[in-house]
Amino acid sequence: MKKLLWPGITAVLLLAYPLVFTTPFQQRLGALVLLYAIAASAWNIVGGYAGQISVGHVVFFGCGAYASLALFTHTGLPPVLGMPLGIAAAVGIAAIIGTPTLRLSGHYFSMATIAVAELARLVTTNTEFLGAAVGLSGPTVPRTWLDLSFISSVPYYYLFLAVLVITLGITWWMERSRIGFYLRAIRDSEKAARSLGARAPRVKLIAYLLSAGLTSVAGSLYALMFQFVDPESGLGILISVKMLIMAALGGAGLLFGPLVGAAILVPLEEISNSLLGGRGAGLTFVLYGAIIVLIARFRPDGILGLFQSARKAPEKHDA
Amino acid sequence: MSATLVQVIVGGLLLGAIYALFSSGLTLIWGMMNVVNFAHGDFVMVAMYIAYVVYVLLGGGPLASVPIAAVSLATIGILAYFLLVRHVMRGPMIAQILGTFGLALLLRYSMFGAAGANFLSLPDNLVGGTYEIFGIRLQASRVVAGIVALLVTAGLHLLLTRTSLGSKMLAVSEDATAAQLMGIRPDYMQAIAWGIAAGATGIAGALIATFFYISPTVGETLAIIAFVTVALGGFGSVPGALVAGLLIGLIESLSAYWIGGVWKDVVVYILFIFVLWFRPQGLMGKS
Structure with missing residues (x-):
């Protein structure tokens, strides 16, 4: 039962948050934390568990956001129905990037992810169908409940919480399955894992496809809440940065790492933006850059890693 | 072949020479170290701002700004x-990639704070105006830059293959422990390699x-071009980077001419995906 203590406390806190903090700013903040926690948890599957660092994960986020709003713009159907389209696009793109690169050293994968994200941003910026540089909007006035358009952030909060629970559930299941076992072996030593019969590229690819699909769901949820996406908010490199920094700060490869990272960084960014205005955005990312460098230099296993290594001897990594 | 097309080709090759230099x-x-510097493009960006500052403060041209x-x-x-x-080299993969990626963000957004988001440029006639040879019009700045870049890249290749410093660096990249037993300090050699690589990037x-x-943000675009060049040229190969750089400059130029300026990067990025699928070892890399 002791193992369920912390997840239990976290669950109660998360369920009670909107009832305790009742101002619109606080409730919106809570919803944003959960939204980014979903995206960062999805990143964690490939970045943390498989140890393949995607620096262009925003392309999958963009798939979800654009699929939802493009479907609404061109057919009038509720944006939420775009979610499966977004997942399909994300998984397809992930297969195109992952199939060749996951056979090579991890650097190729990282370079390919950043190039594909930039490619997607450039193509979208020049494609009228996807709103070009102007972007796409959702149904600002809800027509039916299916539009999932609310003024309050509380319905989004609980919707995101449900999706986060599903995402973490999938991650937890994967962690305990044969795939999770192989992934840990590959991350520690790919050569050794291969010699024991793990088909490394295929296992990594499965993790990548799963991660891409879930990231796309986060993109669709973003589109539902904000009802707007443009190349910067849906495909900008900074979204990729947020996903990886949240997972890495909290603890990459740990189930609750991304949630912890999101709970620290999202309020930090929102508060600095509201205090400093537009100037704050640039400053936030100087700070993000510094945090990423410091994590890499001193604590590659993040905050939760501190508690882990306190309990057991630190793992040895081979480069 | 029309004069315009020749001009596009020559222009592309000259630009490609510079791509080759910073990709080297x-x-x-x-x-040498099996580390990819994700801040590489932002190193180029910093050098561009240094050139701008040299021009504004000292009124100097490339003769001052290059060194x-x-x-x-x-x-x-x-x-x-x-x-x-x-430090991050010895850590897990995540530390290696996040380390230089974080450095890239730090440089990029510090520059936002220091210089603002505005696009700057040096005056067109800083280097001798425009030439006209056989009906081809060429900006002197591009010709000079292209030729200097070719020379520096060739020099870099000679340094690595023909000098004792180059041999020591090769020894460290082959087997750091064995090199150390021969009295070569791996961390000195690696530091020198970083100095040379970043210095070439500065030029x-x-x-x-x-x-x-x-x-x-110009560094992001340039970094991806460097990734494509290195992947196409073959990892670790300076001659490979030279050929690939020239080729990519040419492809960019021709695609800008035939299908429009906004699509030139798109073509290069798609080429990258093709290289990864069909020739991941690059043109001159060991498979």
Whole structure:
């Protein structure tokens, strides 16, 4: 039962948050934390568990956001129905990037992810169908409940919480399955894992496809809440940065790492933006850059890693 | 062949020479230490701003800015090695990639704070105006930059293959422990490699600044071009980077001419995906 203590406390806190903090700013903040926690948890599957660092994960986020709003713009159907389209696009793109690169050293994968994200941003910026540089909007006035358009952030909060629970559930299941076992072996030593019969590229690819699909769901949820996406908010490199920094700060490869990272960084960014205005955005990312460098230099296993290594001897990594 | 097409081809090759120069720095580090510097494009960006500052403060052209940028960037490279890279190299993959990626963000957004988001450029006639040879019009700045870049890349290749310093660096990249037993200090050699790679990047940045827009985010585009060049050329190969750089300059130029300026990067990025699928070892890499 002791193992369920912390997840239990976290669950109660998360369920009670909107009832305790009742101002619109606080409730919106809570919803944003959960939204980014979903995206960062999805990143964690490939970045943390498989140890393949995607620096262009925003392309999958963009798939979800654009699929939802493009479907609404061109057919009038509720944006939420775009979610499966977004997942399909994300998984397809992930297969195109992952199939060749996951056979090579991890650097190729990282370079390919950043190039594909930039490619997607450039193509979208020049494609009228996807709103070009102007972007796409959702149904600002809800027509039916299916539009999932609310003024309050509380319905989004609980919707995101449900999706986060599903995402973490999938991650937890994967962690305990044969795939999770192989992934840990590959991350520690790919050569050794291969010699024991793990088909490394295929296992990594499965993790990548799963991660891409879930990231796309986060993109669709973003589109539902904000009802707007443009190349910067849906495909900008900074979204990729947020996903990886949240997972890495909290603890990459740990189930609750991304949630912890999101709970620290999202309020930090929102508060600095509201205090400093537009100037704050640039400053936030100087700070993000510094945090990423410091994590890499001193604590590659993040905050939760501190508690882990306190309990057991630190793992040895081979480069 | 029309004169315009010849002009496009020559222009592309000259631009490609600069791509080759700054990609050589990336491929040198990668081949030697198996580390990809994700801040590489932002090193070029910093060098471009240095060229701008030299022009504004000293009124100097490339004759002043190229050496200043080379020395400043070499210093930044060596500092980056000792303060960051040396430590993250021994860590897990995530530390290696996040380390230089974080450095890239730090440089990019510090520059936003320091210089603003506006696009800057050096005056067109800073280097001798425009020439007309056989009906082809060429900007002097591009010709000078292209030729200097070719010479520096060739020099870099000779340094690596024909000098004792180059042999020592090769020894470290082959087997650091064995090199150490021969009395070569691996961390010195690696620091020197970072100095040389970043210095070459500094030269490339100061050269490209004479005809390219300068902005804090220009490094992202340039970094991806360097990735494509290195992947196409073959990892660790300076001659490979040279051929690939020229080829990519040419492809960009021709695609800008035939299908429009906004699509030139798209074509290059798609080429990258093709290389990864069909020739991941690159043109000159070992498979």
